[in-house]
Structures are given as structure tokens and as C-alpha cells.
Amino acid sequence: MVKSWWKESVVYQVYPRSFRDTNGDGIGDLKGIIEKLDYIKLLGANVIWLCPVYKSPNDDNGYDISDYRDIMDEFGTMEDFDKLLDEAHKRGLKILMDLVVNHTSDEHKWFIESRKSKDNKYRDYYIWKDPKDGKEPNNWGGAFAGSAWEYDENTNMYFLHCFSRKQPDLNWENPEVRREVQELVKYWLDKGIDGFRMDVINMISKDQTFPDGVKAEGSLYGDKDPIVMNGPRVHEYLKELNEKVLSKYDIMTVGETPLVTPEIAMQYVGEDRNELNMVFEFEHMDIDRDESKAMKQPFDLIKLKKVFTKWQKGLENGGWNSLYWNNHDQARVVSRFGNDKEYWEKSAKMLGTCLHMQQGTPYIYQGEEIGMTNVHFETIEDYRDISAINRYKEEVEVKGRDKDSFMNYLHELSRDNARTPMQWNSCENAGFTEPEVKPWIKLNPRYKEINVETQINNPNSIFNYYRELIKIRRENEIVVYGKYDLILEDDKEIYAYTRTLDSKKLLVICNFSKNEPVFNLPEDIKYNFSQKIISNYDVDDSKIEKIKLKPYECRVYMLQ
Numbered sequence: 232m233v234k235s236w237w238k239e240s241v242v243y244q245v246y247p248r249s250f251r252d253t254n255g256d257g258i259g260d261l262k263g264i265i266e267k268l269d270y271i272k273l274l275g276a277n278v279i280w281l282c283p284v285y286k287s288p289n290d291d292n293g294y295d296i297s298d299y300r301d302i303m304d305e306f307g308t309m310e311d312f313d314k315l316l317d318e319a320h321k322r323g324l325k326i327l328m329d330l331v332v333n334h335t336s337d338e339h340k341w342f343i344e345s346r347k348s349k350d351n352k353y354r355d356y357y358i359w360k361d362p363k364d365g366k367e368p369n370n371w372g373g374a375f376a377g378s379a380w381e382y383d384e385n386t387n388m389y390f391l392h393c394f395s396r397k398q399p400d401l402n403w404e405n406p407e408v409r410r411e412v413q414e415l416v417k418y419w420l421d422k423g424i425d426g427f428r429m430d431v432i433n434m435i436s437k438d439q440t441f442p443d444g445v446k447a448e449g450s451l452y453g454d455k456d457p458i459v460m461n462g463p464r465v466h467e468y469l470k471e472l473n474e475k476v477l478s479k480y481d482i483m484t485v486g487e488t489p490l491v492t493p494e495i496a497m498q499y500v501g502e503d504r505n506e507l508n509m510v511f512e513f514e515h516m517d518i519d520r521d522e523s524k525a526m527k528q529p530f531d532l533i534k535l536k537k538v539f540t541k542w543q544k545g546l547e548n549g550g551w552n553s554l555y556w557n558n559h560d561q562a563r564v565v566s567r568f569g570n571d572k573e574y575w576e577k578s579a580k581m582l583g584t585c586l587h588m589q590q591g592t593p594y595i596y597q598g599e600e601i602g603m604t605n606v607h608f609e610t611i612e613d614y615r616d617i618s619a620i621n622r623y624k625e626e627v628e629v630k631g632r633d634k635d636s637f638m639n640y641l642h643e644l645s646r647d648n649a650r651t652p653m654q655w656n657s658c659e660n661a662g663f664t665e666p667e668v669k670p671w672i673k674l675n676p677r678y679k680e681i682n683v684e685t686q687i688n689n690p691n692s693i694f695n696y697y698r699e700l701i702k703i704r705r706e707n708e709i710v711v712y713g714k715y716d717l718i719l720e721d722d723k724e725i726y727a728y729t730r731t732l733d734s735k736k737l738l739v740i741c742n743f744s745k746n747e748p749v750f751n752l753p754e755d756i757k758y759n760f761s762q763k764i765i766s767n768y769d770v771d772d773s774k775i776e777k778i779k780l781k782p783y784e785c786r787v788y789m790l791q
């Protein structure tokens with residue numbers, strides 16, 4: 232397998248708005264990130280992915296960009312950014328920017344021009360269509376409720392927005408758009424950043440016939456996703472971007488790609504493809520949700536094992552995985568797949584172990600390393616996410632769904648679970664901002680118990696456990712490059728797998744339940760010598776043939 236620095240890296244994701252506020256406006260900022268670089272360094276991650284920091288009216292918290300070459304006022308200035316990059320590099324930390332080029336803000340100058348008239352020079356930068364029978368050009372629904380089309384009186388046409396109506400989709404069919412993107416990518420790379428996380432990058436090529444989507448039962452709109460994802464020219468566009476710009480720099484790229492299978496993913500990340508280094512798949516995040524109905528489904532370990540294994544095996548020859556439990560779009564994993572009550576600490580450590588011992592580049596989302604949990608906002612007024620607010624209107628106010636049942640869905644799966652302020656200490660506002668300030672979004676009340684300060688000097692904390700996981704990866708090639716194999720496939724409580732490199736084998740055992748199942752070592756696993764590498768309970772090292780596991784227990788052994 233070809234070795235590279237980005238395969239050996241661990242990424243820490245920062246959501247700047249909620250990380251650290253230094254000027255008392257209740258909103259995190261770039262200076263706040265600079266202040267916390269030593270913290271990230273201490274954890275041991277070596278790459279930081281910054282969610283968008285560009286100029287934006289914040290309809291979707293920065294995923295609606297109005298100027299790709301400027302910094303959001305609330306976050307600071309370009310000078311602050313340059314300082315951040317410099318300070319990060321001084322510490323050996325790399326910076327990944329978020330590249331959001333499926334769409335812009337409707338306040339971007341291209342769109343302001345585009346909507347002026349049909350013959351404007353920027354008209355074709357976006358996707359404009361005539362009405363069909365006096366209505367929307369097709370039945371597509373947008374990701375944040377409502378139609379994906381917005382009528383514009385001025386020219387009596389509709390424009391496409393796969394996300395909010397303030398996020399018009401760019402028209403990649405237009406070579407001028409592709410040239411603009413190449414130039415802005417070059418602008419940031421020339422500044423010295425180390426790569427990009429590319430927002431919904433598999434949506435940039437649309438089927439030019441714009442067919443209707445299938446309408447799920449009870450849904451007001453057709454499902455555009457299978458039509459707009461992995462479209463006909465997406466690989467051509469990515470190859471072009473790679474050839475003209477990306478390939479000229481030693482960087483790392485990760486594409487956010489909903490609705491991909493390992494086979495499709497290989498077309499983006501295969502070593503011979505010259506497109507991206509890795510993608511974020513969504514299958515393991517979809518096992519307990521039904522988005523078309525806005526419903527949580529029960530967690531099923533067998534399903535999770537199947538999905539992870541499919542991805543581990545599917546990319547092991549010439550591809551590469553990214554590994555994540557959390558990001559700014561997902562509920563907190565300890566509340567979702569673990570137990571955030573009596574086994575909070577144990578299950579957070581077990582989940583970290585299960586993921587970090589797999590093959591791929593791990594991503595840690597801010598607060599995951601201290602076991603931050605889901606928040607339970609009582610009213611819809613406390614939510615800030617456009618997705619939660621718009622869907623509440625559609626589900627509860629338009630369709631008449633029971634309010635409590637919808638709030639329940641938000642408690643379990645809303646993106647705002649991930650967006651509450653980072654919990655640095657137990658003071659009022661958790662050290663995110665000054666005690667008298669009102670943060671842009673409410674804190675999770677558990678900050679008094681769950682915060683960095685109480686964990687950093689406690690050798691048994693989740694934070695120090697994550698440090699250890701990262702260190703193990705750094706010191707053992709087998710964790711990065713070893714071949715993955717699932718064992719005990721049908722066990723409903725235990726997720727166990729091995730990693731193999733040359734004569735070594737890593738054995739990973741994770742109990743996903745509060746029961747005490749027995750782990751039986753499969754007979755075909757032979758070894759002369761076993762050594763425990765890490766575990767979340769104090770346990771005796773030697774015996775691995777038959778282990779009665781404790782609730783949410785995990786252990787990793789090196790076998791030779």
C-alpha cells in the first residue's frame with residue numbers, strides 16, 4: 232500500500248462559531264482558535280479542519296458564502312486568518328479549509344448579478360429554469376424543507392437551490408464557473424493551507440434533463456438526492472480541478488459524499504483516479520434514522536458492523552477511508568450509539584476505540600474528545616439550525632405532526648446537538664465566552680460535569696484516553712495500514728475485529744451493550760504472545776480465550 236502523510240494523520244474538526252469567543256459577542260472567532268491551538272496539539276491531532284470561515288450572511292452558518300476571498304466579520308479578519316495559519320504551522324499543525332462550491336450565498340456578487348437579467352454575464356453561473364405549467368420546473372424538495380426551486384419575479388424564472396433558498400446552486404456546466412472555482416482554490420493553496428474538505432462535492436453535476444424525483448409516502452416533494460448525487464460529469468469536473476490545481480500541491484482532500492457505496496467511492500478516491508484522497512460516506516450514520524420521515528430508528532449493532540466492514544473491505548485495495556462518528560451535522564455519538572448516563576465515560580471510550588482502530592484517517596469533532604452529549608432544548612425557539620427550524624414548520628405546522636414526537640426527533644438527531652458551545656470549564660458559559668455574555672446558542676447544561684478542565688489532568692479521562700488512541704496510531708503502523716477483518720459477525724452485542732500487518736495482529740474487542748457478554752476467541756486466530764495495548768477498564772492482561780466483558784468494555788491486544 233502506498234504510504235502518505237494524510238493516511239497517517241488524525242484530524243480535529245473545529246466549528247469556529249462554537250469553539251471559543253475572545254471578544255465577548257457570544258460567537259466563536261479565529262483568535263479563539265489561535266488561543267486553543269496548544270490544546271489541539273496536546274490532544275495529538277496534526278490536522279485541523281475548519282468549518283467555513285468565509286464571508287457569509289449565515290443563513291446556514293457559513294455554508295452560504297458571499298465572498299470566497301474574505302473572512303466572516305464575526306470571525307475576524309484576513310490578518311487573523313494568516314496569523315492562525317502561521318501559528319498552526321509553527322506547531323506542526325496543518326489546516327484544511329471547507330470548500331463549499333456546490334452553491335454560493337444569494338448575496339454573492341455572482342448571484343446578485345445573475346438574477347438581474349437573462350442576458351447578464353453571470354446568468355449562467357446558476358441554474359435557471361422556466362416554470363412548468365405555471366409551477367416549479369420539477370418536484371424536487373430542498374434539503375431544509377420546501378421546494379428546491381425558488382421563483383424569481385424579475386425574469387419569471389426559477390433558480391435551483393438544493394439547500395436553503397439563500398444557497399443557489401452553481402452551474403458547473405458553465406466552464407467559467409469551473410475556472411472561478413479553480414482560481415479560488417489556488418488562491419487558498421497559495422496562501423499555504425494544507426488541503427480541503429469539499430462540501431457535498433458529489434452534487435456538482437446535475438442531470439440536465441432535471442427529471443422528477445420519487446415521492447415517498449407522506450412527503451410533499453420528490454426525492455432529488457439519487458438524481459443530483461454522483462451526476463454524469465462529476466468525475467470529469469474533479470479530474471479537471473485535480474489536474475489544473477490540486478495535483479500541483481502536497482495537500483489532502485476529502486469529499487463529503489452522501490449516497491455513495493464503496494464501489495462509487497472508489498471512483499472518487501482510487502489511487503489511479505486522480506480525483507480526491509478520501510470521502511465521507513454516510514451509511515454508518517444512516518443506520519438509525521429515516522430522514523424522509525424525520526424519525527429515529529433503533530440502533531442495530533449488526534447493521535453497523537455490516538456497514539463498517541463493507542467500507543473497510545471495499546476500500547482496502549487502492550482506496551482510503553475516513554473515519555468519523557461526529558461532525559457539525561450529526562448528533563453526539565455517545566448519546567446516539569453509546570450510553571450518556573451511567574456508562575457515559577465507558578461508552579465514550581469504547582466508541583473512540585472502535586473507530587480509531589479501523590483503517591482510515593480518523594476525524595475528531597470538537598468536544599467528542601471529552602464526551603460531549605446531546606442537548607435537550609425544550610422549545611423550538613432554542614434551536615438555531617435552519618434545518619431544524621424549517622422542518623419544524625413543515626412537519627408540525629404544515630403537515631400537523633405531533634409536536635412532541637417531532638421535538639423528540641430533534642433531541643435525538645438534530646444538528647444543533649453538535650453545535651452547542653465547546654465546554655472548556657465549569658464556569659458560567661463554560662469558558663466559551665465571558666460569564667455575562669449571551670452565547671449565540673445555549674450551552675449544554677452538562678458543562679458543569681463535562682468539560683476540558685476537569686479532564687485534562689485526570690489520567691482516566693476520556694480526553695486522555697483519546698490522546699492514548701492517537702499515540703497508539705502514531706507508534707504502530709499496523710493501526711494505519713493493517714488489513715481489517717471482522718470476527719464474530721453474528722454477535723449482537725460485541726463488535727470485534729482484527730487488523731493484520733506482516734506477522735502482527737491487532738485484536739479489537741468492543742462491547743456495545745450494558746450487558747456482560749462473553750467474548751470467545753475464534754479458533755483460527757493463532758498467536759504465541761499477546762499484549763494489551765489499551766482498555767477502558769482495569770483488567771488483567773494475559774487471558775484472551777474467554778473474556779466476560781463488562782458493560783461497554785473495550786480492549787485492544789497486539790498478538791504475535
Ligand code: GLC
Binds near residue numbers: 294295331559
Ligand atoms: C454539508 C454541510 C452542511 C451544510 C450543507 C450545505 O452537508 O456539512 O452543514 O448545511 O452541506 O452546504
Ligand code: CA
Binds near residue numbers: 252255256
Ligand atoms: Ca467573538
